[in-house]
Amino acid sequence: MVLNSDDTDKAAAKGRNSTTGRRDHQRPISSLPAKPGLAARAAASKILAAVIDRKTPLDGMLDAEGGNPAYRVLEDNDRALVRAILNSALRHLPRIEAAIASMLDTPLPEGARALHHVLVVAAAQMLYLDVPDHSAVDLAVEQANQDPRNRRFAKLVNAVLRRIGREKQAILDRTSNVPAMPLWFLKRLEAAYGREAALAISDTQLEPAAIDVTVKSDPQGWADRLNGIVLPTGGVRLAAFDGSIPSLDGFVEGEWWVQDAAASIPAKLFGSLAGKRVVDLCAAPGGKTAQLVLAGGIVTALDQSASRLRRLSLNLERLGLKAETVVADMAKFEPAELFDAALLDAPCSSTGTTRRHPDVLWTKGPEDIAKLAALQERLLVHALTLVKPGGIVVFSNCSLDPSEGEQLVARVLANNAGVERVPISPDSWPGLEAAISPLGEFRTTPSMLPMSQGFAPGLDGFFAAVLRRK
Known part of the structure; x- marks a missing residue:
């Protein structure tokens, strides 16, 4: 599942407190200060999970009054960031998942869906949004550390995302031919319109609609x-x-x-x-x-x-x-x-x-x-x-x-x-x-x-x- 040993060792070292020798991700969650932007990333991960895993429509969760609680408590600028992250993540999801998979020797465990969503949210920022790589990586690692399900994968998160940052252009080039829609629907479009037209439709949905x-x-x-x-x-x-x-x-x-x-x-x-x-x-x-x-x-x-x-x-x-x-x-x-x-x-x-x-x-x-x-x-x-x-x-x-x-x-x-x-x-x-x-x-x-x-x-x-x- 892990990358190369150099990435893993460096990620592990980063996770250890140089003064106490204790790993930061072993500290009680309550002692971890909230970092700016963390709540927005956490909200994006929760909402992405609801869309993909529970088939919940996005519009309702982004409603200012009746939407997802994690979204409603955010300030306007963080809400805008969450919307941008989710739109980019969902538009490019097959390409993002292909990029993450290429960073791993073996797939993530079946029960690691929360970890998957943390990685997708971070990768969407790094590959498709104007968000500094270091910020996306740091906040994703912090998310992993604060979630008991993901804490043991914090160094993996760090290693995967740092490599995505280093190889960004190569990844974008390599995944550019991955259709940006689920395979089941692409096959239906191919049957109706032909392969060329189906791929054209797939490519068109990568950009926001005109007004x-x-x-x-x-x-x-x-x-x-x-x-x-x-x-x-x-x-x-x-x-x-x-x-x-x-x-x-x-x-x-x-x-x-x-x-x-x-x-x-x-x-x-x-x-x-x-x-x-x-x-x-x-x-x-x-x-x-x-x-x-x-x-x-x-x-x-x-x-x-x-x-x-x-x-x-x-x-x-x-x-x-x-x-x-x-x-x-x-x-x-x-x-x-x-x-x-x-x-x-x-x-x-x-x-x-x-x-x-x-x-x-x-x-x-x-x-x-x-x-x-x-x-x-x-x-x-x-x-x-x-x-x-x-x-x-x-x-x-x-x-x-x-x-x-x-x-x-x-x-x-x-x-x-x-x-x-x-x-x-x-x-x-x-x-x-x-x-x-x-x-x-x-x-x-x-x-x-x-x-x-x-x-x-x-x-x-x-x-x-x-x-x-x-």
Whole structure:
């Protein structure tokens, strides 16, 4: 398990108190003073363990009020550091694990998961963040010393991380061809898109997503004012910046809202909705609801979460838009009068959003995708009963898996003679023609939408299809 004898001996010497001859890691934990930054690293390790080992979604643990206790007690700057560490660790996890494994003669013991997370957190800082190596190493060793499970491995932690620091560039070069996603999901992407496209998607998720906004009007004017560029979707992509979104021109006035370019597509597939009654199913947080209102629709926004609908209402209030809100389980929703159109942006595996949510591929597995696909199919079949004959249903989600998209829609069409597909024309989407399938369905992947210098490329992975009730 250990490195070479030189590293091990030096690490052991570092762990011994020169005055007493006693090893520091044998001191009682209570006598060890807290080092600056230690609490942030400890929080990052705990949260990483929750994501990887217990499949706990990251967003909830990083909530300022209801999140992980170790995170909530931190100051704002330490919270920002924890978020940066976790995002980097999860984006690059297979490469980090490959780097650590290459430092060991034998794998870590099966019961050493806490030690594994300490090493991953430290290595993420050293390889992918602007954190001094000595700080990452020192705090990781301190973490090991303060944990009874890891105390005996403190010198190993020191040796492994010091070698990573010395060989950093070689490690980055050596692991650059390691796909940055779980093997099970990479194989699913290969089956759906081919090896080259799957690897392109994997590489794209290594970088954070761009900031896109949907504007009420005048995209070019807002692009000029916000230092952005107009997208093929009609939205605006902002140049990289580290400021506050609410401080930007037009936010308080409700002239625009943050919405990924791909997420803005489904609502646009209806065209004009002037005078039509539209239901936005699973509506919160409301970006698509706002689009439907702007398209002229008389909109009912439905969601089973009252708190999420309250958030939607606040968002619409800022934008100066109005929609009726209904708290209901859409699977059981039966309106007094059928709608002209319905948007079902269905709950899904969210595998198309890994640039924003790098925990997704580590908290979900094939069984989750299968369950969610079955749920979406039931919801889509029910959504088709909510519109009048001739009414339109746009079905969408942010999954990359065809079982939640193309295959699902094909089954619904095969099993429901009273439904037909309305093909989307590539000519209507200049700049995104490659995202329209031969059947006329939308399929974006994160590796699409190249950008000029200064603007992050890509967009979320999305599927969308237009169906008509006969």
